[in-house]
Structures are given as C-alpha cells and as structure tokens.
Amino acid sequence: MANVSFDIQWREAMMELLDQLEAENPEDPTLAPRDLAEYSCIYIKYLQIFKKLEECYDQVVHPQKRLDIRKALEGTIGRILEIRLWMVKLNGLNDVVQLDDILVDLKLTPDVLEIPVPRYYVEDRAKELEERAKFLDALVEKYNVKKPSDAPITQLPPLPEDEAIRCIQVNERGRQGRERAHIMQEIRRQSAFEEKIARMGGRQVLSRDEAATRVQAAARGFISRQRTKAVTEAELVFIGMKPPQRDVHNDPQTKELKNLQRRKIVQSENQAEYNKALVNLKAKVREMEGQDMRETIQDRVNTWFVENRNPESGDYPDFPEEDDGGSKIILNPPIIEEPEPEDPAAAKKGKGKEDKKEKGKKGKGKKGKGKKAKGGKKGKGKKDPTEHRSMESLYAELVSNNIIQPIPKVGVQDFLGGFNYLGATLEKANIIPDASLSQVRQLVSEYAILPMASRELHQKVPFCKTLNFFGTPSCGKTLLSYAVANAIGANFFNLSPRNTDAKYPGKAVSMMTHMVFKVAKTMAPSVIYIDEVEKVFCTDKKKMKEYGGGVHEPFTRIK
Numbered sequence: 001m002a003n004v005s006f007d008i009q010w011r012e013a014m015m016e017l018l019d020q021l022e023a024e025n026p027e028d029p030t031l032a033p034r035d036l037a038e039y040s041c042i043y044i045k046y047l048q049i050f051k052k053l054e055e056c057y058d059q060v061v062h063p064q065k066r067l068d069i070r071k072a073l074e075g076t077i078g079r080i081l082e083i084r085l086w087m088v089k090l091n092g093l094n095d096v097v098q099l100d101d102i103l104v105d106l107k108l109t110p111d112v113l114e115i116p117v118p119r120y121y122v123e124d125r126a127k128e129l130e131e132r133a134k135f136l137d138a139l140v141e142k143y144n145v146k147k148p149s150d151a152p153i154t155q156l157p158p159l160p161e162d163e164a165i166r167c168i169q170v171n172e173r174g175r176q177g178r179e180r181a182h183i184m185q186e187i188r189r190q191s192a193f194e195e196k197i198a199r200m201g202g203r204q205v206l207s208r209d210e211a212a213t214r215v216q217a218a219a220r221g222f223i224s225r226q227r228t229k230a231v232t233e234a235e236l237v238f239i240g241m242k243p244p245q246r247d248v249h250n251d252p253q254t255k256e257l258k259n260l261q262r263r264k265i266v267q268s269e270n271q272a273e274y275n276k277a278l279v280n281l282k283a284k285v286r287e288m289e290g291q292d293m294r295e296t297i298q299d300r301v302n303t304w305f306v307e308n309r310n311p312e313s314g315d316y317p318d319f320p321e322e323d324d325g326g327s328k329i330i331l332n333p334p335i336i337e338e339p340e341p342e343d344p345a346a347a348k349k350g351k352g353k354e355d356k357k358e359k360g361k362k363g364k365g366k367k368g369k370g371k372k373a374k375g376g377k378k379g380k381g382k383k384d385p386t387e388h389r390s391m392e393s394l395y396a397e398l399v400s401n402n403i404i405q406p407i408p409k410v411g412v413q414d415f416l417g418g419f420n421y422l423g424a425t426l427e428k429a430n431i432i433p434d435a436s437l438s439q440v441r442q443l444v445s446e447y448a449i450l451p452m453a454s455r456e457l458h459q460k461v462p463f464c465k466t467l468n469f470f471g472t473p474s475c476g477k478t479l480l481s482y483a484v485a486n487a488i489g490a491n492f493f494n495l496s497p498r499n500t501d502a503k504y505p506g507k508a509v510s511m512m513t514h515m516v517f518k519v520a521k522t523m524a525p526s527v528i529y530i531d532e533v534e535k536v537f538c539t540d541k542k543k544m545k546e547y548g549g550g551v552h553e554p555f556t557r558i559k
Helices: 003-025 038-061 061-089 102-104 128-145 163-201 208-238 252-307 344-350 352-363 392-398 421-427 439-451 454-460 475-490 507-523 541-547
Strands: 490-494 526-529
Touching: 003 038, 003 061, 038 061, 038 102, 038 252, 061 252, 061 439, 102 421, 102 490, 128 392, 392 507, 439 454, 439 475, 475 490, 475 526, 490 507, 507 526
Parallel strands: 490 526
Antiparallel strands: none
C-alpha cells in the first residue's frame, strides 16, 4: 500500500469518528442512545475506527502526521473503554455482554470484536525493552535461575511391581491383537482378489498387443482426468469460487509484507531526522529568545512571591505542591470565574436567621482539631527500609530469588478459542452463559492492555488494578498473565506462595513485598502474578487446614 492509501484510510476514520460524535450527541435529545443495543452498535463502530487508526499509525511514515493520528487513536481508545463501562452498567453489572444478535443485524462477523494489541506499545520502547532484557538475561545467567519454560517435569511416584507388570502385559496383548488384526485384513484382501480372478476365468496370459492396449488405456485415462481437473480448477478460478494458485516468486502477500517492512525502516529514519531537527530548532529558539524567556519567567515568579507574601510575618511562601500543579500554576495560573452578582432584594430577604445561625456556630470548634496550613510541617511518614539501596541492587536481588522472571514470548492471540453464537438467545431464555474464550480475550485486552496506551490516558479512563483469572488447571490463566506482560512491555513479578516459599522467612516477608511494590512502581508498567490466590486470602480455618501450606511457610504469609 502506498502513502496515499493510508492517508485516505486516516481521512475515512476521522470522518467516521465525527459521525459517531454527532450520533452520540444529536441536536434532538430524544434521538440520543439510551439502551444497551444502541450503545452496542456505537461500541462496534468505535472498534472498527480504532483498527483503522491503529493501522495508519503503524504504517504512516510522516512523523507529524503520526502525532495527530496518535491523539485520535488514544481518544478513540478512551471512548471505547468509557462505552464499555456504560454497557456493563446497562447489562446489570455483568462484564460479559452478548453481542451476537447485534452482529447479525449489522451483517458482521465475530472478527470485528477481536481487539488487536496496539503495536506501538512495544515498538516505541523497543530500545529500552531490549536493554532491560539483556540485563535480565545477564542476571539470570549469573544467579543460575531457571526460567518458567525450563521448569522440571513433575516426577510421579514409581508403580508397584505387580501393577507395572500388569500394565506391560496389557500393552503387549494390545499390540499383539493389533498385529493379528492387520495380518487377517491382508489375508482377507488377498482372498477377495483371488476370488475375483477365479470369476474372470483364472489368470490369463495377455499377448504383447493386448498388454500394450491396456497400458495405453490406463495412461490415456490418467491424462484425461488430469486435463479435466485442470479445466475445472481454471473454471472455478474464473468465476471466483477458488483463489488462483500463488507463484512463490511473485506472491502479492510476500510483496506486501516486504513493503510494510520497508515502510517501518523509512518510518524510523524519518523519526530520527524529525527528532534531530527538533533538537536543532529548540537550540536555535533558546539562542535567539532564551534570555527574554528567562527574564519573563523570572518576573512572573518574583511577582507571584510578592503577591503571596505573608503581610504579618513577611515570610515568602514555598512553591506550590505537586498535587496542586507545582510551579506550573505560577506561570499559567488557573482562570477564576467571577461569582454572579446577587439580587440585592433577595439578599435582604435571606438575612436574619442565617446570620443568627452563623453567629451561633462561632466559637464552638474544639481545640486541636483544626487543620494545619499548607506551609506547616508535615507528619512523619513511614520510613523506607531500602532508601539507601539502588534500584539496580533491588532488581538484582529479586531476580536472584526468582521473583522477577523472564517469561515466554506469547500473546493474547495464543489463547485460542471461538465465539459464542447463541449467547443472546440463551439470555432471552433466562440462562446466563459463561464467557466464551473469544470474550475472555476481549475482556483481557480492554481491562489490562488498552488503558496502558499512555500516561494521560491511564489517568483519565476507567481501569482496574487487579484481574482474577479462575478456571480449571492448565486452562490458560498463566498464559494470559504472560500475554498481558508481553503486550505492554511490563516486568513480571511472581509472588505465588509456592514460588516464594523459604524465601524471606518470618517477618522478612514484609521486606519482600515492600521491595516488589517499590520496584514495580518505579519500573512501571509491571505485572504482579499470584498463583493460587484463593489460598492466600482464605479466612475459613477449615479450608486453611485443608490447603496446608508450602514446604516451610503458610500460604497466607504474604497477605
């Protein structure tokens, strides 16, 4: 595809986005979407727009265009998550929304609901992730830590001698029975052939001409069947019922793949050139206007300090706190709306009782209950036991204890499974169906992957901090955890009780959890995985006795 193709696709996606905004906020309020079916249609349309924008952002080679596409893409992701939350509320707080009947009405296939993982999540941090992977591999090799894929196979206890002999006998008798059945089948086939020859009058010795005629007839029949097959295939290709045979050296899909790879190379070159030009432009602006900008900023800061100086003590205030906006408030103060003027007649009527109430409330405050001013001293926070240690040392210690682990390269698409085509029908019959495997992939992408598009999007859109995967053993719960970590380029912390058993014993477990959450927060994004979590937070004493614990420590010690 050429640059024009992606420009056209981008334009179409933006026009569809504008149409969606108009459909959600029509001039006539009675036409606004209200029920679950209408919001489901809007949700599906946003998914289609999201896929177009994601492909455009991945293939457009112009850096400035990619910045604009990125804003539209993140806005679309945020709107998808907001509509998803509203759909869950309309669905009775059930996360699994059945959309099969909506797809039938829109004449769409279930592939529309498959949410692709945005490729820029990992590609934009490729260099950082590569360096982190090298550092992790070096630590794994240094401390001789086994990877999850290298875990030993569970050794089963040996069979008793009598049972082992019986198993061998059963298998040997089965092998001999299959061999006898094969021999008898050959004997029956040979007998049938002999009977056929006898019915034809016994074996006949053909002359040279008769033998040549039969060979020619067989050869001509084979050639004729091949020609008929070729004509039939050509006819099917002509009417479009069969794809044409691909030429290995002239395959259009191979050409398209090479073209997309070439575009990625051009994209990286253009991005590097853009970054270099941006640095040069900033340096030029700093050289020409830097002194004037510095003086302007200093004047604003000085003015702010003078205006907010304490008139009684003469003390200057501290800089605004980070939660309030920091020094940005000094340079760009928020706009304060002026209160509307009150009607003097109404103000006179309201006087009297309210004034008496206010007077009665004065002086009733308790001593010591007032809040300190922002400039006052803060209370002592909890001391960090690892404040004198570097992040690299904490990371290395967690790797040496196999808490930070390298994980297999798997994706959400590796969690195979189909779509439930009867979900809405079952719900109409008052039967709540379980989520299909396709819906599980969709929910994981929406709740764990899409909110990580950017820091701003993560702060604004609804998201959940924890996900609980439950199911039978070996059904793919750990695979989905690996897939989420790979999709967002996250560190993987394994806090499972069996993995942390005999590590940080006793009260040292608090140090372990502190280190894990400190490193996870500093090196975000991170995935903290806890297997058999139902045993960790169990409160039933009977079940706790049934669960037991690890070899050295109980399951509940990390709670």
